[in-house]
Amino acid sequence: MAPDTRWGLTEALTRLRPGTTGQRLTATTTDVTAPAGRPLVIAVRDAHRHPWIGATLRRLLDQRPDATVVELGLPHGDPPPCAAYVATFGAAAVSSAAAAALLTGG
Secondary structure (H helix, E strand, O other): OOOOOOOHHHHHHHHOOOOOOOOOOOOOOOOOOOOOOOOOOOEEEOOOOHHHHHHHHHHHHHHHOOOOEEEEEEOOOOOOOOOOOEOOOOHHHHHHHHHHHHHHHH
């Protein structure tokens, strides 16, 4: 859900866990379905600034409360109701790499 980058969380996770898949959502994405049967990590940035991101995050967490949410950039407010929450306090490539390492133990 973060702006389009080549160094996002999916890319960092894929380096540590080949086979990781990702889906980038935009404000015009209408079908938001959380996949079942696999761990779900939801990366967001500026959810407090963009109502569509917050609404999409809530819909995904309604479907998958067991998800992990990674907040790229500065967190704002209380963490969302999820199984695990990671705030990176930055949105650079190193932030995605650090979050991926934390999530995978790598």
